[in-house]
Amino acid sequence: MGYAVLTLLGVVTVIFFLFTILPGDPAQMMLGQNESEEQLEIVRAKYGFDKSIGTQYLYYLNDLSPISLHSKNASDYTYLSDGKYSALSIVSLGNTDLVLKAPYLRESFQKSGKSVTSVIGDTLPNTFVLAVSAILIAICLGVILGIISALQKDTWLDKAIQILSTLGMSVPSFFSAILFAWLFGYVLHQYTNLNMTGSLYELDDFGEQNHLKLKNLILPAIVLGIRPLAVVIQLMRNSLLEILQQDYIRTARAKGLREFQIIKKHALKNALNPVVTAVSGWFASMLAGAVFVEYIFGWNGLGKEIVDALNTLDLPIIMGAVLVIATMFILINIFVDIIYGWLDPKINT
Numbered sequence: 001m002g003y004a005v006l007t008l009l010g011v012v013t014v015i016f017f018l019f020t021i022l023p024g025d026p027a028q029m030m031l032g033q034n035e036s037e038e039q040l041e042i043v044r045a046k047y048g049f050d051k052s053i054g055t056q057y058l059y060y061l062n063d064l065s066p067i068s069l070h071s072k073n074a075s076d077y078t079y080l081s082d083g084k085y086s087a088l089s090i091v092s093l094g095n096t097d098l099v100l101k102a103p104y105l106r107e108s109f110q111k112s113g114k115s116v117t118s119v120i121g122d123t124l125p126n127t128f129v130l131a132v133s134a135i136l137i138a139i140c141l142g143v144i145l146g147i148i149s150a151l152q153k154d155t156w157l158d159k160a161i162q163i164l165s166t167l168g169m170s171v172p173s174f175f176s177a178i179l180f181a182w183l184f185g186y187v188l189h190q191y192t193n194l195n196m197t198g199s200l201y202e203l204d205d206f207g208e209q210n211h212l213k214l215k216n217l218i219l220p221a222i223v224l225g226i227r228p229l230a231v232v233i234q235l236m237r238n239s240l241l242e243i244l245q246q247d248y249i250r251t252a253r254a255k256g257l258r259e260f261q262i263i264k265k266h267a268l269k270n271a272l273n274p275v276v277t278a279v280s281g282w283f284a285s286m287l288a289g290a291v292f293v294e295y296i297f298g299w300n301g302l303g304k305e306i307v308d309a310l311n312t313l314d315l316p317i318i319m320g321a322v323l324v325i326a327t328m329f330i331l332i333n334i335f336v337d338i339i340y341g342w343l344d345p346k347i348n349t
Contacts, residue, residue: 012323026109026315027043047106068101070099087101106316109314109317119317124302134221146235149162167230168227168229177296180219181297197297201213219297220293232279235274239271284329284332295307
């Protein structure tokens with residue numbers, strides 16, 4: 001856990017200094033080019049842009065920390081009564097309060113003061129649904145095809161699965177997205193009834209109410225799952241072939257156990273270790289790397305939001321999104337360590 005905290009602190013530091021040293025005035029980015037110098041100074045003071053880099057860094061850490069210090073002086077950046085924070089005071093230290101609060105990711109430059117937390121909260125669930133759907137496709141099909149490929153080693157079926165797997169790893173996601181959108185969303189639309197673009201929720205024709213559109217999930221989930229599917233097939237096949245050569249498998253066969261029982265009870269669980277490693281890495285990468293797929297399919301997720309923020313130089317959204325993704329990487333790695341302990345108890349000894 002200590003390593004996770006230090007890693008997260010390193011990520012926060014890199015994010016802050018990387019985007020702080022970029023050319024341009026943050027206040028100007030927020031207000032546009034037609035605002036007066038007086039208005040710019042007000043914004044700089046409000047968001048701490050008029051302070052030194054070191055002070056701004058401490059402000060940023062204070063914003064992100066769940067336990068932080070906040071001033072009672074209305075002219076200070078860390079003043080609590082401006083609606084930025086929802087905090088529980090722990091102890092009063094003169095003119096400063098030590099408070100417990102949720103991490104504050106600041107406000108968007110381009111979305112009329114909308115908080116970064118709400119922007120990410122609106123888009124992250126869509127990306128999460130897309131990533132989970134894609135990884136489930138990869139796991140279910142990958143494990144099944146990997147087992148079939150291992151059991152049918154060197155047959156035409158094994159070679160066909162290997163060719164498809166290699167092709168899946170070789171084709172870039174953006175090309176697959178364009179190809180699938182054009183083929184199944186345009187050319188074969190009358191048969192598939194799938195659209196080239198669309199998100200999980202869409203407004204009705206009157207623009208009044210959002211409706212769930214699960215069919216819009218099919219194409220982007222398949223495209224996003226192609227590469228991890230190919231990896232899972234290869235890992236499952238190679239791992240299972242290695243496990244099937246072990247002495248305890250020979251002993252199980254000598255006892256007269258059926259091949260299905262041997263694979264189910266003895267081989268499969270041990271063969272899944274490398275698959276778990278691959279899946280964990282791919283799932284974390286999907287949350288960050290679904291940019292092209294989301295943008296091409298018009299999926300209203302975090303990846304598309306990051307691209308839009310890059311186009312408009314909305315730095316708080318970019319910084320907040322990268323920080324959220326990094327946190328997810330860390331949490332997923334911790335979760336994977338727990339899964340390892342379940343799959344192989346010897347790891348915990």
